[in-house]
Amino acid sequence: MQRVQFYALYLTRFAAGFGVITLATLLPEYLNVLDPESGVVVGLFVSGLTAAQTVVTVPMAWAGDRYDKRTVLLVSLALSVCSYAAFPFVESSWGFIAARALQGVAITGTGLITLSLVGELSTVDTRANNIGKANSARFAASILGSISAAVLYGEYGFSVVFGVIVALLIPALLGVLLFVERDGTRIEGFPFSDLAVNRKLLTLTSFRSQYAVAVTMVRNWVVVYAGLNAAEGGLAYAALAVSVVLVSEKFMNMLFQPYTGRLSDSYGRALFVFVGGGLYGLVALCVPFAPTIGQTLGLPAMFPILGKLSPAFLPLVFLNALLGVADSFREPASMALFADEGADGAGVASSFGIRELVWRPGSILAPILAGILMTGPGIQWVFYVGGLASISGVLTFFGVLSHSHGAKALTQW
Template sequence: MNRDRLQFYALYLTRFAGGFGFITLVTLLPDYIETLDPTGVSVFGLFTLGAGFVIGMYTTGFTLAQTVAVVPLAWAGDRFDKGKILVAVLALGTLSYALFPLVDSSLAFVGARALQGVAVTGAGLMSLALVGELSDVGTRANNIGKANAARFAASILGSLSAGALYDAAGFTPVFAVIVVLMTVATVTLWVLLEPDHTRIAGFPFSDLALNRRILTIASFRTQYAVAVTLVRTWVPIYAGLSAAGGGLAYTSLAVSLTVVAEKFTNMLFQPKTGGLSDEYGRALFVFVGGGAYGLVALAVPFSPAIGAAFGLPETYPVLGPLSAAFLPLVGLSGLLGVADSFREPASMALFADEGTDDGGVASSFGIRELLWRPGSVVAPLLGGWLMTEVGMSWVFYVGGASAITGVFSFLAILTYDFGPSALTEW
């Protein structure tokens, strides 16, 4: 086996470990909401924060830390050895996951998630930058698709094991598994990854921020961030939260299955759709995938009605009593994964193309992250407010609408700046 292939495998293992840890927190979020009781959080005893705000901060604390970390980490990736930085942030991630079993308050949970956010951002930026840099143009989206497939495979295993382990033994064993996996990934990367000799002087963000293709896709990405953050965060909340909170009150294992459905289909399709975007261009896949995601998101609140209309079962072996909404919710979650599998590798490859051509692939992915941050920071707070003040369904209505307006904004600007044929030529 040649050295380049071993480097790719080490990077795929890094994506696997990161995905495993990330999805564990998403899967167990309803349990943390129930355990930590977000209704009684006060600030220095002066005033009490609303439950919707605190629930939003469980995710916004993570995304705020990511936002702060993007620019310095991306700059460091272009200026120094990306591999060494990746090893360092993996070690930081290992520490953050070791802290979660010790969390006993909402404030401590938000702090641990902030530390996790820095580590996840660094690992994502450096691993994708290295995959993009090591790949030829004709294989770039395919290799990125494989890297993402590894992350989704971990998400599947993480969701299932998190739900089962938590139901059996609580939080501690779940995070013990993550710490071991992160440690193995860190050591493997340290041993197999060759030194990165690429050095970009100055501040590549300034040039790439004015890149016309990046500016064009920014019109889509800033809005799509709201859609994905709302939908990915609230599907498991909707499935696991009590009926009084607007949810379906499913067990942790059932919640895991709803999350796994999206990850499995995304994992299954991404290498293939990435290869197709290498052959046929990027923009069409972004448009079709983003639009389909929005339409499916709009249908999520109708899963109980769909189940009732088809007379679907309300009790299942192993899972026990659930509701008729279970199969429709799992199916819709799977369709969300199919839709996003068209969008994600094409979008990532576009940023890798521009960063490689103009110098500063880490900064290019950094800009990609920054475009995501405003929506991902605001969306959880908006979702918490919508859930508690308007209704759970409106989280998905707003998420779906954001994806649809995003793809049509992208199409309009793309056509205006690059011509009517640009959708199939990029």
């Protein structure tokens, strides 16, 4: 019965992820159709989602710990169905922003509570492995959603695209309703107040706050670098080639997370956070050298279907895939550490809520910094600064970990 519960939660993770990436893919189309009247409104197309997520993280996590997580998840899935069903009827910029905000509330609930239930249902020695499987479902949705969204929209328009999302969310909702058991855990009071001073979570925060800057910059600007005009420092690849670069990172992350999660269950979660974060930083520093690597190795510049690109193409695909491998070491181990602290009765949903909030400042500020670097010293500095932020994060993490918990904590956590 427990295995069926996990499958229902993995399906929920897939359906929610499919909706997020599909709308992100179609965002330029909405900009073209709705033609926002100002730059501020254009910004709200994106930040409306982020703002809603930030506002509801604490109350949603609190509700998940105070009441039945299954009920909170069902409400979140119902809100998801309503938000995606509303998008085809949007006729104004402000209507889109409102629907986007509702989507932000819904995906915060589904993300937090799904991971909380996976963490709570797992034993200590299977937690990272199960979280890795849940994340793999999300990455699979990202790959399929980004490919299918453009195809379906080109053939049938917005209505069919969102109809597919709703058609995925309804079985997910039914799966939770029929197979996920009610959660008996009830945390009184306000768990955030205790978890905010938890020594393990503070140690993880020393890494995560800096790593958010690294990932936000590098993950987004690899795609920018691939498609940007050569005159502005990019490689000027067409959309199909850019999508290959994009999918390489997601595919490797999807492929490796269950395996690396299982290894971190056995050999220490902190070690995998340290190794994954450090490797991510080192690979990020290499991204601007993709053209040099391609020319030095004499790699091809012409490819079937994709046409003429440049010798930098294969190195860039490889480096972005390697970023996916690096992040697959870090993510399930990091999530399991947060779940470990919450699952001991402190509040697993609140623990994940803190994890989400710690990420926010870096993810908001990093794109602004990347834009300044790109238009100033050059796009290569986005990867230099992002890589150094990741390396700085793991060194800070190791220093705080060793000082507060002893030299052996890297393999004992």
